[in-house]
Amino acid sequence: MTASLEEGTVARVTTLTIQGKTYKISDDDIRRVAQTHTPESLVGYYVDVEGKQYPPKQLIRLATDTRDIFNSSNARSALTRLGFIVRPVK
Numbered sequence: 001m002t003a004s005l006e007e008g009t010v011a012r013v014t015t016l017t018i019q020g021k022t023y024k025i026s027d028d029d030i031r032r033v034a035q036t037h038t039p040e041s042l043v044g045y046y047v048d049v050e051g052k053q054y055p056p057k058q059l060i061r062l063a064t065d066t067r068d069i070f071n072s073s074n075a076r077s078a079l080t081r082l083g084f085i086v087r088p089v090k
Contacts, residue, residue, distance in 0.1 A: 014081040016060070019068040025060070025076040033062035042089045044072060047079050056086055 011026040034049035038059070046053040056075035061067070076086045 012082045014078055016064075016074055016078040018060075018064065018066055018070040018074065021065040021066070021068070023066070024065045025078065025082070027084070029063040030059050030079065030082060030084065033059060045076055045086050045088055047084045047086055049084070050081055 009068055011028045013024060013026045015022055015024050016068050017023075030047075031049060034052060034054060037058070039052050039054045042053060042055055045056055047056055047059060048054075049059070057070070060070070060075040060078060079086055
């Protein structure tokens, strides 16, 4: 799913459901929250956003503004659909 932005740029958009609530987020949403937040400690997986490594759940929690409980696989799947590469922590 894509959404048009200014001057021909296109953002990727996806939806995900957390605790019965559906959220629509874009790759731009992920970049925006990454610019304004410090990465938390990495445990199992990470996503590199502009040179910083973030836990997938942190990015999704910030982009959706939810405190509901959800699992890491939902976060990883949504970020992958948005074009981000999810890597295991070594």
